[in-house]
Amino acid sequence: MNPPDSNKKQCSASYLKSCHLVLSLAFIIGLSFTPAMAxxxxxxxxxxxxxxxxxxxxxIMLTFHGDPATNRAVTWRTDTTVTKAVAQIAEATVNSGxxxxxxxxxxxxxxxxxxxxxxxxxxxxxxxxxxxxxxxPDTLYAYRVGDGSTYWTEWIQFRTAKTDYSPTQxxxxxxxxxxxxxxxxxxxxxxxxxxxxxxxxxxxxxLINNAHRDxxxxxxxxxxxxxxxQWTAIPVVGNHEFRPxxxxxxxxxxxxxxxxxxxxxxxxxxPELHETVYTIDYQDVRIIVLNSNDKLEEQTQYIEKQLKxxxxxxxxxxxxxxxxxxxxxxxxxxxxxxxxxxxDKYNVDLVLNGHDHTYARGHVPTRTADSNKTKGLGTVYVxxxxxxxxxxxxxxxxKTYAADGYQPDKSAxxxxxxxxxxxEDNKLTxxxxxxxxxxxxxxxxxxNFKTGKKKFGKRKRR
Numbered sequence: 001m002n003p004p005d006s007n008k009k010q011c012s013a014s015y016l017k018s019c020h021l022v023l024s025l026a027f028i029i030g031l032s033f034t035p036a037m038a039x040x041x042x043x044x045x046x047x048x049x050x051x052x053x054x055x056x057x058x059x060i061m062l063t064f065h066g067d068p069a070t071n072r073a074v075t076w077r078t079d080t081t082v083t084k085a086v087a088q089i090a091e092a093t094v095n096s097g098x099x100x101x102x103x104x105x106x107x108x109x110x111x112x113x114x115x116x117x118x119x120x121x122x123x124x125x126x127x128x129x130x131x132x133x134x135x136x137p138d139t140l141y142a143y144r145v146g147d148g149s150t151y152w153t154e155w156i157q158f159r160t161a162k163t164d165y166s167p168t169q170x171x172x173x174x175x176x177x178x179x180x181x182x183x184x185x186x187x188x189x190x191x192x193x194x195x196x197x198x199x200x201x202x203x204x205x206x207l208i209n210n211a212h213r214d215x216x217x218x219x220x221x222x223x224x225x226x227x228x229x230q231w232t233a234i235p236v237v238g239n240h241e242f243r244p245x246x247x248x249x250x251x252x253x254x255x256x257x258x259x260x261x262x263x264x265x266x267x268x269x270x271p272e273l274h275e276t277v278y279t280i281d282y283q284d285v286r287i288i289v290l291n292s293n294d295k296l297e298e299q300t301q302y303i304e305k306q307l308k309x310x311x312x313x314x315x316x317x318x319x320x321x322x323x324x325x326x327x328x329x330x331x332x333x334x335x336x337x338x339x340x341x342x343x344d345k346y347n348v349d350l351v352l353n354g355h356d357h358t359y360a361r362g363h364v365p366t367r368t369a370d371s372n373k374t375k376g377l378g379t380v381y382v383x384x385x386x387x388x389x390x391x392x393x394x395x396x397x398x399k400t401y402a403a404d405g406y407q408p409d410k411s412a413x414x415x416x417x418x419x420x421x422x423x424e425d426n427k428l429t430x431x432x433x434x435x436x437x438x439x440x441x442x443x444x445x446x447x448n449f450k451t452g453k454k455k456f457g458k459r460k461r462r
Contacts, residue, residue, distance in 0.1 A: 043123045051218040053079040053125045055151040059221045060229035063262050064200070068161035068282050069137035072232065073262035074145060075129040082147050085109055085128035089143040091136070092157055098142060099155075105130045107145070112259050117212035117245050127259040138162040156229045161199065165284035165313055167424040171198045171231070172318075174354035174384035174417065175206035176223075177240060180216065183388040183416070185223035190437045191418040192227050198420070199282065201231045204354040204384070205238025205292075205320025211254035212243055235261050237276040237291050238320035238354060269302060270295055279306050285423055286312035290319035292332065300338050307346035313449055314423060315348045322353040322383040324401050326360035326411060328394035336404055340364075343379050347452050349428065349445060350421075351381045357391040359384050359412040359432070360398070361441060364405045377454040380443060381406070382419070384432065390414045410441045427457060 044052050057076040065073035074087055090102040107128040115122035128145070135141065140159045146152035161168075171191050176184040191201075208216035221228060242251040253276070264278040276291040277299060288306050290299055307315060321332040323340060343351065344364065364378040393413050398406075416435040421428065426449060432441040444457035 043121055045121070047121060048218070050222050051215060053077055053123075055079060055082055055147065057085075057128075057145050057151070057153050059217075059260060060145065060153060060156070061260060061262075062156075062158060062229055062232045064232055064234065064280050064282075065131050065262055065264055066133065068232070068280065069163050070135045070160065071131065071133050072135070072158065072160075073129060073131045074143065074229075075127060075260055075262045076145050076153075077260070078126050078128065078147075078151075080111070080124050080126055082126055082128075082151070083109065084148065085126070085145065086148040087130040087132070087143055087145045089132055089141055092140040092142040104148070105132065110259055112256075114214050114255075116255050117214075119210070119212065120214045123214075129262045131262065135160045138166075153229075156226070158230055158232065159199070161283050167422070168199045168283050168285065169195055169197065169420060169422045170200045170202065171195055172202040172204060172352050172382075172384070172419040172421060173386040174204050174359075175238065175240075175357060175389065176203070176220065176387040177206040177209050177238075178387055178389045180208060180387065181219035181223050184220075184386060187386045187416050187418055187435050188224050188227060190433070190435060191420070192231070194418075194433060194437055195420045198231055200234055200280075202234045202287070202318055202352060203236060204318055204352055205236045206240040206354060206387075207235065207238070208254075209240050210243060211241050211252075212245060212256070214256065217254075217256050217260070233261070234280060234287060234289060234318070235263070236289055236318050236320055236354075237293065239293055242293055266302070270298060273298065277302060281312060283423075284313040285316065286310045286314070287316045287318065290317065292319040292321035292335070296334050296338070300342070303339060303342050304346075307342060307348065310346070313447070314350075314428060315346065316350045316352065317343065317348055318352040320353065321355045322360075322381075323351055324360070324362060324381050324383070324398070324404075324406050325356050326383055326393050326398055327356035327358050327391045328397065330356050331397075336401075340379075340404065347454075348379045349447070349454070350430070351379060352419075353381070353383045354385065356383050357385045357387075357389050358393055359410075359415060359417055359441075360393070360408065361410045361430075361432070361443060362398075362401075362406050362408040365407065377445065377456060378405075380430070380445065382430070382432075384417045384419060386416055386418055388416065390416075409443065412440065415440070 059077040061075045085107040088102040090098040110127045114120040142155040241254045263275040280287045323335045363380045366376045366378045428445040430443045446457040447454045
């Protein structure tokens with residue numbers, strides 16, 4: 001229907017005004033939409049929103065770097081528009097006034113190309129890292145990370161270690177590896193629900209299945225959510241963290257490993273072992289992290305040095321491959337021949353492994369000089385799994401370990417686990433929980449710190 005003649009001028013003016021507005025908006029949008037944006041959008045094709053980097057920090061990871069009583073490291077990721085990133089930290093208070101005392105620390109920014117592995121979408125990101133130093137021991141701190149102006153995380157809290165021997169608790173996971181978001185998420189969240197005040201967490205290798213595939217790392221971070229930024233992590237490298245980048249090439253450490261984890265560097269070791277072999281001393285508990293994939297002879301020397309120099313009340317070793325494998329076809333013979341004698345010699349308390357996708361806890365007793373009689377408890381060995389991939393037990397193979405003095409105590413299969421370990425006074429309490437949060441296994445180690453002698457204590461369920 002045409003408008004009346006008397007309204008034609010008014011309608012024409014309104015129409016022209018509308019046209020000018022549409023054209024102006026189109027012009028502005030045209031100016032704003034650059035080829036770089038088109039490429040940026042193209043790089044995100046096929047990605048879930050939680051895989052896509054932005055100005056907002058994601059994949060926030062808290063790790064040890066230096067003395068746990070005074071230092072921490074935090075690492076996070078953004079898109080490439082954030083070229084200068086910072087972290088802020090302050091002693092936490094009962095209200096938001098702590099922000100007035102926040103200290104700002106400039107981050108180290110590392111460009112990273114996911115396209116180094118052709119299985120990823122070709123996408124460039126920035127990783128940022130800060131090492132906080134000069135903390136007060138046994139103090140609750142709040143930190144956040146961002147670009148220093150507009151894009152910030154929430155404030156996240158953690159407590160520094162005490163300087164002396166004190167009660168502490170930590171969590172240990174075997175392989176997460178497969179279907180991490182679908183099936184490992186409930187395990188880490190149940191672990192957090194069970195031990196929310198844990199001081200740190202050990203991930204004993206095979207965090208994901210395909211070393212370089214960024215989708216799987218995105219799943220791992222999403223599964224843990226804020227827990228990764230609050231529980232200080234001790235990541236252990238597994239065999240699935242090593243894969244060829246391209247067909248026909250040799251295996252390489254996950255391209256994301258060093259950018260996303262800021263870990264101690266043992267400068268006396270080969271560069272290939274940097275940030276995969278390191279030692280953490282937490283309130284008189286020494287945790288020695290090994291890389292059971294490569295350069296094992298060099299690590300044998302490292303083990304002896306770290307144990308010989310240790311004055312810690314408890315010494316714990318963690319590596320991915322199981323020293324006493326409970327699964328069929330698995331055999332870490334090198335560790336039994338070369339590492340176990342050192343663990344016996346220096347009275348190591350606990351060894352935490354993964355790799356075998358089943359559960360077994362056993363121990364090696366100490367013996368009299370003529371080796372005929374046992375005289376106490378030696379090292380306790382645990383193999384566990386937290387993800388959905390499960391293998392069966394090989395009971396016949398486990399019997400052969402009797403030649404090495406190994407005695408089995410508890411085992412399971414087709415079960416996802418997490419473990420909570422508590423150290424208090426002269427007692428170390430180890431508890432394995434199922435994914436349902438139900439206690440499955442418990443061991444209590446009682447230790448005489450003067451003599452080093454140990455025994456199993458009573459296993460009372462709480």
